[in-house]
C-alpha cells in the first residue's frame with residue numbers, strides 16, 4: 001500500500017518543495033500532526049489563517065452557509081457579497097466599489113485590467129505602462145508574474161505581456177514615468193521580497209505626485225491587508241487613498257477569495273470582467289465573519305496589545321543573537337529577522353521546525369513571522385521559547 005507521501009509524490013505535480021509533516025487539525029496558533037505532536041504556527045498558512053485554525057465562529061458561519069447555498073453564479077444577487085463589499089468600504093474608510101476574485105494573482109490581474117482600461121480614452125494616446133518595484137511579488141499567472149519585479153521569475157514561460165517596467169525603489173519610479181504610464185503598483189510592505197516596509201513619507205509623496213499626474217496608484221495588499229499591519233489596510237496605516245487596492249490572503253481566513261477595491265466606480269461595465277466562482281455565497285460569508293471577528297479583536301485593544309508584545313519579544317531574540325541576526329524588521333504582524341551574511345535562514349527555519357515552531361522564509365535571507373492575528377500571549381510565549389531553544393542548538 002502506498003503511504004500518503006508516496007501518493008503525493010506520484011500523483012501531485014511537484015511544484016512545491018514540501019515538508020512532509022502531516023498536520024491533521026489546529027486550534028488558533030497551534031497545529032497538531034497525525035502523531036499528536038503540537039506545533040506553534042508563526043506562519044498562519046502564509047498570512048491566510050487570520051482568525052486562527054479551527055476558529056469556531058468561522059466554522060459555524062461556513063457550515064450554516066453551506067447548508068443553505070454555496071454558489072449560484074454572479075447572474076443573480078448574492079447577499080453576503082453585497083454586504084462584504086459594503087463592509088470593506090466602511091472599514092477601510094474609502095469610497096470604493098469592489099470586485100471579487102478567488103486569489104491574489106487573480107485580484108492583481110483584475111487591477112491591471114482596470115488600470116489598462118483607465119488608460120484607454122477615446123481620442124487620446126493609449127496609456128498602458130505599469131511601473132512596479134524590484135523585489136516585489138504580485139502572483140503566478142503570466143501577467144502577475146511579469147508584474148513581479150524579479151528577473152529570475154521571467155526566465156521561462158514567455159512571451160509575457162508588454163508594458164511592465166521595474167523601479168529600483170520609490171525615488172526611481174519618477175524617472176520611469178513617460179507618456180504611456182498609466183499606473184504604479186506597489187506593496188507597502190514587501191512580503192515575499194523579504195519583509196521590507198516602504199518609507200511612509202516617500203509613499204505619501206508618491207501618492208500625491210501620481211494624483212497630480214493622473215497616474216493610478218495600485219496597492220497590492222494581498223498580504224498586508226485585513227489587519228495584518230494592525231490597521232484594516234496598510235494603506236490606512238500609511239495615510240493614503242489608493243485608486244485600487246487588491247486583497248486576498250487573510251480575507252477569507254483560509255477560504256479562497258480575492259478582492260479588488262477601486263475608487264473609480266463604474267470603470268468596468270457588464271461584460272468587461274467576470275469570474276465564475278468569485279464572490280460566491282460561501283467565500284463572501286466566510287470573509288464577512290472574518291471581518292467581524294477581527295474588527296472586534298481590534299476594537300477590544302487585544303490586537304494592538306499583542307502586536308506590541310510580539311515586536312518586543314522578537315527584538316529581544318535579535319538582540320540576544322547578534323551572531324545570527326542583523327536586525328528585526330517589519331510592521332504589525334508581518335515581521336522578520338534579517339539573517340547575517342554567511343548564515344542560512346533555511347537552517348534556522350529547519351531547526352525551529354524540529355523544535356516545533358513554524359516560521360517561514362522570505363527574500364534571500366529573512367526568517368519571516370506571520371502569526372495568526374488572534375494569537376494569545378501563551379501561544380506567543382511558547383513559540384518564542386521553542387524558537388530560542390532551536391537557536392541555542394545552532
Ligand SMILES: *Cc1c(COP(=O)(O)O)cnc(C)c1O
Pocket residue numbers: 102103104105106108137138139140187191192220221222223224248249
Ligand atoms: C501571495 C501574494 C500574491 C499572490 O497571491 P495568490 O493567492 O497566491 O495568487 C500576490 N501579491 C502579494 C503581495 C502576495 O503576498
